[in-house]
Amino acid sequence: MQVTTLCLGALVFGDATGYEINKMFEDGPFSHFLDASYGSIYPALMRLAEEGLVTCKAEAQERRPDKKIYSLTGKGRLKLRDALQQPIADDKFRSEFLFTLLFAHLLPRNRVRTMVDHRLAAMKQKLIELSQPDAEDTPGMDFARQYGYAIYSASIDFLENNRHLIEDIATEEEAHV
Amino acid sequence: MQVTTLCLGALVFGDATGYEINKMFEDGPFSHFLDASYGSIYPALMRLAEEGLVTCKAEAQERRPDKKIYSLTGKGRLKLRDALQQPIADDKFRSEFLFTLLFAHLLPRNRVRTMVDHRLAAMKQKLIELSQPDAEDTPGMDFARQYGYAIYSASIDFLENNRHLIEDIATEEEAHV
DNA sequence: TTAACATATATAGCGCCGATATATCGGCCC
């Protein structure tokens, strides 16, 4: 699923600038299960405008660069509907944390402990974010939020209950991969 | 973390060809939390060989292209050890499934039901794969496997217990995004 | 005061995925 499709989806929730769409992926409702960045969002919006799937209205601002507000067109809605009916790719989970732990027996114990501490702290932070329902959320967003909450809860439980397994096999002294 | 680093890590478990490394990412021990493909693995191995981080030994085969067996060098081990001490990127979870469900209220109920059924079937398959410990696994691999098991279990539980939330808001008739 | 942060758009460089090309063998179905 390309960034163009994600932008189409973002615009279903209302007109937005590229900057605002980026925020949806960085902090907003999409941030927990999608990613896209400026380097792909701006070109995507330009491509979509060329194809007539969105319209772009420049809004002058005092002492600021113009805002370019994008809106979905009817054609864009149809294109999104079409994309949503296509076969869906499998969920992807990418973890450099687990990759690093594959070599735990070759790493100093302190390094492993610190890594686990950091990961737990990060996940607990995510859990807090996901525990707060927003009145403005659509039912789909609320579902995704609860789904994320369930997964982070399980991850935290697992890590807290099993971290000793990986820490016990780490070496006491310096690393010697 | 680049594919070069992942290849270095793969070679810690023993000499391998590019083809075999690819299999580790596709079906093997890395498949549940990492990805890399031919388009990045072959160039990565060539770059690593140029830098003296791996060596390459061509093995002639009858009526087959030569196997190129790659081995980690001492310098490569040090490089990996160094990479493993660097700050680790956050885990990334990417789900087109959840993205699509954001628009559940705009999709036909049958489509949503089928999607959930497919996702559950796929996750149950993963769960089966992850439930079988392998005597050859290192402790790190075993930990990663159990971690994956915990997450898929939680996902399946959540989906089974909450699918009605999202199915109830889907529309009865045709899509009208 | 000055650094950091937020608003806002845009691009260059490079890494990586997906698809494809090439070549051969074994197994399976018809």
Added chain:
DNA sequence: GGGCCGATATATCGGCGCTATATATGTTAA
């Protein structure tokens, strides 16, 4: 027997997308 698929094995092309950066300015905090 013939044809097709999947596995083995290497390699590259095209295009997408991330990271970092450039540009410009206002606000907030130290």
